[in-house]
Amino acid sequence: MTGFRIRWHVLVFLAPAVLVYTAIMIFPLFNTLRLALYSQVDQTTVFVGLQNFKTLFGDPNWSGAFWNALGNNFWFFFIHMVVQNPIGIMLAAILSHPRLRFAALYRSAIFVPTILSFVIVGFAWKLILSPIWGIAPEMLDAIGLKWLYQPWLGKEDYALTTLALISVWQFVGIPMMLIYAALLSIPEEILEAGEIDGITGMAAFWKIKLPLILPSIGIISILTFVGNFNAFDLIYASQGALAGPDFATDILGTFLYRTFFGFQLQIGDPHMGSAIATAMFAIILAGVCLYLFGIQRRMRRYQL
């Protein structure tokens, strides 16, 4: 008789991970969603349903800040997609070239910023770009391009792009490594077969390698998306919680922080903060679903 039998060892081995994950991830997540449905009235917490969301999207004071942050967030993501990922792929393609010398050195050098703290990166770049002590104005001066220099981090038009590029500088190592690994896994026989058919050099990259690493590029895109929409540290470290100038660098993370924990004379509002966190969660969830169901399932895979 082969009836249903509880496999206790499975439960025992799963338990620690499930318990820890529930305690530090699942419970806080749902508790945040729950907090968003309450509000503080005269020192007591009351259930208000979707009122916080109505305020967030209906009150121009809140919705203006929210849409501004969301728009900035999309621009932040856009810069990463058009700068970080192509550069990452290019670097990986160069690194995987068999005749490149010191490949390991380059690989580590480019990857090192990824493991630096945001605070260090923010501070270092602020010093580099500083109009007073920075080396950027002098370097531009040395090649006769001083007129190009602007106090980028202090200008509404440039600050967000500048910060996005700093973030790109920091994280370009991750797509590079992932693509590099994908490129190395392409069997030599395929490339050789291509060569026999006359596909060499750049053509080999575009026609053979690129289609084979597309799934990796998809994964990188979704990682970038999630990372960017959860971003906070770099902006906070270099521009502060008010994400100046004139909220030009305010993204959802800084908006959430200001609301949840309060800032200067503004007292924190955990309930409105949770409403923003819930909106962020919904946006990221929607993005990931769109990718999983819309793109990844249709992506053609090749059996290597």
Next chain:
Amino acid sequence: MASKFRLAVLLTSTVLAQAAWAEDVTLTIESWRNDDLTLWQDKIIPAFEANHPGIKIKFAPSAPAEYNAVLNSKLNAGSAGDLITCRPFDASLALFQAGQLADLTDLETMANFSDVAKSAWQTDDGAHTFCVPIASVIHGFIYNKDAFAELGLDVPETEDQFFDVLEKIKEDGTYIPMAMGTNDQWEAATMGYQNIGPNYWKGEEGRLALIAGTQKLTDPQWVEPYATLHRWAPYLGDGYEAQTYPDSQNLFTLGRAAIYPAGSWEIAGFNQLADFEMGAFKPPVKNADDPCYISDHTDIAMGLNAASKNVEAAKTFLDWVGSEEFATIYSNALPGFFSLSDFDVQLDDPLAQEFVSWRDECESTIRSTYQILSRGTPNLENETWNASVQAIKGTATPEELGESLQEGLASWYKPQQH
């Protein structure tokens, strides 16, 4: 027998000694000023204990950023000290309303303080005062005396003279006329708008009218300071848009900038760093004989834990905190933090003397956004930071800024909704 008697004497004396010792009351002070620990231990507490036998004081500070949270949980748990160092305005008001700070309105020493000094630790109607004011910080401009002598400049009194001086420093080119950046935002509001503003809105008169709803942020006296701030822009260093607060401090103390829009809290730090002579001048007025107003911002006070078991001793100490002796010790140990009492305190530091002398010539007021007006969302203080930066950069006109601030304030503040 004799030995027994001796034993009894010994025992009795021990008991007596213990009884005498038990009469000593120990008061614990909660504070966020851990920087001042040695000052309290070496100067303030010995001075008090010398004249008040039977009361011992223990200063028990926590980290500034954690203070509010730590204090709240201690008060709720009933383990907080007898004396509570008070943050200005809403943070302490909330404690009073929750019954955790005692009402000190009738404390004798309160007579030593003006209404403005007490305003940060009163109920909105001014009927109850719950902390004894300790110190305030004053706004003005610190300047490099050597640079002024070198360029043959006089200290400006009026606004025209002020911009004249800035123009001359700029023409000469040796110094950056004024060290301030807009990157961190708060300097533009605190050292800019709140520094020069009181001369426009006539200090308390304007501030209270704004709270009462009889003046609006779109009125000329609230908008004009933004126009003046915009005139500062050409005299701030290259790339001031990305200049941070520490950048500005360094530019000035390294002698690269001639004028620094300041708060008096800078004095102690600047004294250590600058190797040139410094002077200070108050915010310039429009016409030479106009009455002047200064921002003399209330910052720190001390209150009584309502649950304290040593109320009498604590009140004795609080009375002393309001005394001339305390004011003298405190203000001299921390130049730039000025006693809020009406006493004429002798200060040793020349720069601090200069700042505090303005109290005799000018009317004092506090930062316009701090009392009541920053309770809602959008937060007027935070909005003012942003508006001041935009005013300097010229990304919005003063009128537009006034309108958007007024709209934000009126959206939640009843007296402004008519």
